[in-house]
Amino acid sequence: xxxxxxLIFLLVVFFTKNSFALIEIDITRGNLNPLPVAVSPLYVxxxxxxxxxxxxxxxxxxxxxxxxxxxxxxxxxxxxxxxVQKPDIxxxxxxxEDWKLIKAQALxxxxxxxxxxxxxIEFRLWDILAAKEIMALAFTTVPDNWRRVAHIITDKIYKxxxxxxxxxxxxxxxxxxxxxxxQRIKKLAIMDQDGANTKYLxxxxxxxxxxxxxPTNQMVTYMSYFRNLPRVYLLDIETGVQEVVGEFPGMTxxxxxxxxxxxxxxxxxxxxxxxxxxxxxxxxxVEKITEHPAIDTSxxxxxxxxxxxxNSDRSGYQQIYVMRSxxxxxxxxxxxxxxxxxxxxxxxxxxxxxTKMYKSRFYIGVMRADGSGERLLxxxxxxxxxxxxPNGRVLIFYRETKSGxxxxxxxxxxxSIDLTGYNERLIETLTDASDPSWSSLLSN
Amino acid sequence: MNKSIFLSVIFHIIxxxxxxxxxxxxxxKPIDLPPIISIELIxxxxxxxxxxxxxxxxxxxxxxKKEKERIVSEQAPPKMVKKxxxxxxxxxxxxxxxxxxxxxxxxxxxxESEIKQVSEFEKKELFDxxxxxxxxxKSKVETAETMRKSDKLxxxxxxxxxxxxxxxxxxxxxKAQIFGCWSIPxxxxxxxxxxxxxxxxxxxxxxxxxxxxxxHVRMNTPGQGFYKVLAESALRAIRLCQPLxxxxxxxxxxxxxxxxxxxxxxxxx
Numbered sequence: 001x002x003x004x005x006x007l008i009f010l011l012v013v014f015f016t017k018n019s020f021a022l023i024e025i026d027i028t029r030g031n032l033n034p035l036p037v038a039v040s041p042l043y044v045x046x047x048x049x050x051x052x053x054x055x056x057x058x059x060x061x062x063x064x065x066x067x068x069x070x071x072x073x074x075x076x077x078x079x080x081x082x083x084v085q086k087p088d089i090x091x092x093x094x095x096x097e098d099w100k101l102i103k104a105q106a107l108x109x110x111x112x113x114x115x116x117x118x119x120x121i122e123f124r125l126w127d128i129l130a131a132k133e134i135m136a137l138a139f140t141t142v143p144d145n146w147r148r149v150a151h152i153i154t155d156k157i158y159k160x161x162x163x164x165x166x167x168x169x170x171x172x173x174x175x176x177x178x179x180x181x182x183q184r185i186k187k188l189a190i191m192d193q194d195g196a197n198t199k200y201l202x203x204x205x206x207x208x209x210x211x212x213x214x215p216t217n218q219m220v221t222y223m224s225y226f227r228n229l230p231r232v233y234l235l236d237i238e239t240g241v242q243e244v245v246g247e248f249p250g251m252t253x254x255x256x257x258x259x260x261x262x263x264x265x266x267x268x269x270x271x272x273x274x275x276x277x278x279x280x281x282x283x284x285x286v287e288k289i290t291e292h293p294a295i296d297t298s299x300x301x302x303x304x305x306x307x308x309x310x311n312s313d314r315s316g317y318q319q320i321y322v323m324r325s326x327x328x329x330x331x332x333x334x335x336x337x338x339x340x341x342x343x344x345x346x347x348x349x350x351x352x353x354x355t356k357m358y359k360s361r362f363y364i365g366v367m368r369a370d371g372s373g374e375r376l377l378x379x380x381x382x383x384x385x386x387x388x389x390p391n392g393r394v395l396i397f398y399r400e401t402k403s404g405x406x407x408x409x410x411x412x413x414x415x416s417i418d419l420t421g422y423n424e425r426l427i428e429t430l431t432d433a434s435d436p437s438w439s440s441l442l443s444n
Numbered sequence: 445m446n447k448s449i450f451l452s453v454i455f456h457i458i459x460x461x462x463x464x465x466x467x468x469x470x471x472x473k474p475i476d477l478p479p480i481i482s483i484e485l486i487x488x489x490x491x492x493x494x495x496x497x498x499x500x501x502x503x504x505x506x507x508x509k510k511e512k513e514r515i516v517s518e519q520a521p522p523k524m525v526k527k528x529x530x531x532x533x534x535x536x537x538x539x540x541x542x543x544x545x546x547x548x549x550x551x552x553x554x555x556e557s558e559i560k561q562v563s564e565f566e567k568k569e570l571f572d573x574x575x576x577x578x579x580x581x582k583s584k585v586e587t588a589e590t591m592r593k594s595d596k597l598x599x600x601x602x603x604x605x606x607x608x609x610x611x612x613x614x615x616x617x618x619k620a621q622i623f624g625c626w627s628i629p630x631x632x633x634x635x636x637x638x639x640x641x642x643x644x645x646x647x648x649x650x651x652x653x654x655x656x657x658x659x660h661v662r663m664n665t666p667g668q669g670f671y672k673v674l675a676e677s678a679l680r681a682i683r684l685c686q687p688l689x690x691x692x693x694x695x696x697x698x699x700x701x702x703x704x705x706x707x708x709x710x711x712x713x
Contacts (some may be wrong), residue, residue: 022643023609024702030681074630105627105680127676129683134676159598164631266513328521328705350634393631 032420034076035161036103039066039079042110042121043087051337057146058087058112061121064150065157068168072158073423078104081256087111091124096131104128106161107430110153112146119143123153125160135160145414148198152443154220167389168193171439172396173211173220174414176200177432188222190237193389194427194436201235210385210435214257217439221245221255221264229347232266234281246279246286259305265289267297276310276327289327301325301353302345302369309333309343309352309369320354322369322407333371338363342385347370347440348392355384355397364397366419375422390440394418396427398434495595610698614691622691626681628707638707640675642682648695650687655679658702678705 042058091109098108110123122138124128138150139157148169155166170382176198178188187207188201201220203209209230211222216288216439220235232245244349245251250270257264263278276289276299290296294314301308309322315332318339323330334340338358345352356363356376362383365376396416403410412434414427427436610618632638639656657663657679662671682688682703690698 021698022702023698024704025610025615025617026704026706027626027678027681028623028706029623030677030705030707030710031627032628032630032710035627105684128675129679129680158631161673163631163633165669255486389633436626 001246003272007059010386018344029220034074035105035108035300036076036078037108037161038078038083038104039069039097040087040101040107041087042123043091043111045113046061046087057119058110061112061146061150061153062108064067064147064194065154068151068154069157071194071423071425073420074158074162078102083441094128096124096126096128099128106157108157114143117143118147119149121146121149121153121397125157147192148442150249151192151194155443156440164393165391165441167391167438167441169396169441169443170350170390171213171442172215172414172436173201173206173213173429174429174433174436175396175414176429178204181403181410188235189222189429189431189433193427198430201237201240210254210437212437214262214438215259215440217442218256219261221257222265223255232264234264246277246284248286256300258301265299265301265308267299269295276308288321289325290330291327296321298342300344303347303349307345307369309345311341311343320352320371322371332436333367333369334374335371336374339385344386344388346388346392347390348351351392353386353388353395354388363364364417366395375421377417377419378415378424384416385435387437389416389438396436396438398436400434401403452625477509582604610691617689621685622681622703625685626705627677628710629670629673629677630705630711632674632709636670637666638670638674638711639673639677640704640705642678642703644676644682644688644701646688646690646701650690652682652686653689657683674705674707678703679703 013230016250016294020022020081026379031285039062041062044056053104065076070077084102085095087109089109091111094107094109103127107126107128108125109122110121112119112121114120114351118140119142120138120140122136125135127134127198136389137153139152141149151169154168158164158166158168160251170193171190172193173188174188178185178187185204186208188211189198190201191198202224206225209223211220212306213220218237220237222233223230224233225231226233226244226384230251230253231248232252233242235242235247245255245264245266250268252266252268255264255266258278262282263280265276265278267274268277273293274297275291276296278287278289279285280287289299289308290310290312290416292312292314294312295318296312296314297311299308299310306325307322307352308325308327309320311318311320313319314321318341319332320334320343321330321332333352334354336356340354340356342355343352344354346366352369353364353366356365362381363376363379364383364386365374367374377395377405380399381402383397386395386397388395394416395418396414398412400412401410412432414429414433414436415422415424416427427433643656643658644652645654647653657675659671662668663675665671688701
């Protein structure tokens with residue numbers, strides 16, 4: 001027994017000595033510079049068809065990945081001229097020292113081939129400093145689908161290097177506008193998030209506004225005119241079938257889906273008063289959520305479906321309010337100067353994006369769900385309608401320019417900005433565009 | 445009775461001696477302290493007014509006198525005299541310029557030796573350490589004083605020094621280096637524990653022999669995928685920074701280092 005105690009004593013003494021020697025240093029800061037990555041063109045295998053080679057699918061995919069990464073603001077794709085290794089050899093085993101020389105921290109390589117009319121695209125992501133492969137995947141699809149594969153690859157890389165879901169394999173629905181300002185033709189249009197593959201969903205006979213995706217991206221709800229009255233519509237993208245939502249004896253507008261996709265929440269206006277209603281799409285049961293003589297509109301659910309944010313002028317000015325999804329416990333959350341509108345709850349649940357008008361300038365901003373920590377991200381002559389990327393990091397909105405009395409010089413464009421407020425980018429569209437809405441990830 | 449007292453004494457002696465032997469403070473070797481460079485903060489006017497310092501003024505006057513004598517003895521053309529700036533402090537550069545001009549204008553062979561003599565003489569005059577010291581003598585005395593003071597200070601801070609292992613400036617240099625190398629992944633969740641502890645074994649030149657993530661289990665825990673991303677970013681930072689800016693002395697102190705990468709502060713703001 002004594003021996004054991006003695007041993008324990010000795011152990012304690014020596015252990016103390018060892019731990020004493022280790023120096024600890026806290027690293028609490030880092031840089032937020034974009035990560036330098038090298039995207040080597042994907043090489044096309046020689047046995048593939050000539051058509052594939054002509055299309056230069058390999059370098060096109062690399063280009064899309066590069067553009068996606070660059071636009072995210074978190075990556076800095078390096079110039080191809082500085083690349084030191086051929087794509088096919090780099091894909092087998094990169095010479096890490098050489099890539100290190102050009103200051104790349106990550107390298108993307110890949111190859112493309114066609115077998116039995118199926119396009120096979122594989123890629124590898126290499127950690128240059130650790131000198132190892134950190135991800136490798138292959139996708140097989142129909143040849144026309146190569147653009148989408150490029151977006152999916154970007155999502156995988158983005159998630160592996162940043163720790164959050166990507167937002168590249170997504171689509172944007174918006175209102176395409178044409179013609180003079182007082183006679184605008186407005187059509188519903190859908191495109192990939194990078195502006196490619198634009199398709200029109202309506203003919204432009206009726207005015208359309210505020211389109212929104214449902215969680216599965218199959219349905220769209222929007223506002224259009226039915227018998228000269230603004231009404232909420234539902235459109236199935238696959239089949240093209242449209243229907244008016246509910247039989248309301250007045251105008252309905254500002255629709256949005258609930259997070260489970262089973263309900264549509266919208267405003268219904270009658271006799272100068274507007275309140276918020278929901279309609280269950282399965283049972284068609286309509287429920288009144290707010291009851292107040294003021295104008296309540298622009299409702300948006302929290303991602304868990306438990307709360308709703310909306311704007312109301314019940315305090316005299318238009319401000320943002322939050323309530324439970326049954327309409328109880330209404331709380332005002334904005335108290336700043338100016339007018340607040342179009343609140344949208346982030347898919348992450350932590351923030352609410354909004355438009356603010358103050359001294360005849362328009363701001364897009366974010367704040368926490370309790371109204372604290374307001375941050376204005378961008379300011380302009382006229383801009384509104386923010387919509388979140390599925391990962392809750394980027395907002396898309398539209399901006400209009402000042403026009404002359406005859407409408408000359410007028411334009412409407414789509415823009416994106418990330419939460420830092422520094423990465424603002426124009427999204428190119430075929431025509432003027434407004435009211436964008438971001439879909440969720442298509443590949444999920 | 446006697447026996448038990450005897451045993452008690454013996455056991456006490458054993459325990460005390462064991463504690464004395466194994467207690468870290470007692471066996472710690474005196475650490476070779478790097479020389480402390482003290483930096484004195486002086487006002488800019490102190491530097492710009494150097495020529496007017498009392499001692500410097502005398503020296504300048506001496507130099508001016510000698511220059512006048514020299515110019516006379518060499519029978520330099522009046523143009524040259526004009527070019528010389530008597531008010532300026534004669535720096536070695538000026539002397540060299542003169543030398544060049546003279547060689548051009550006068551017979552090179554004959555005057556070469558003369559010039560040599562002159563320049564050597566000037567060099568002596570200008571590079572005399574006493575005189576240079578005189579120019580800055582005041583600050584030198586002050587520096588010495590502060591050095592003594594700071595010496596005392598650092599000795600009194602010895603306790604801190606032993607506890608942290610690295611001096612504040614050594615630690616700051618290392619931190620600053622790693623801050624620059626660490627690209628924090630921006631997509632990390634805000635409400636999670638974002639601390640990665642990495643243990644390093646270093647070579648004398650600061651290159652990393654071995655790096656080990658201490659909470660390795662979290663790397664593959666479901667729902668903690670972000671931790672892997674964070675840990676990898678920390679490892680990248682270390683690799684990018686290699687060799688680490690470690691002190692030149694006292695390898696034993698820092699051959700094992702633990703870096704705690706904490707992204708909470710940056711991401712939560």
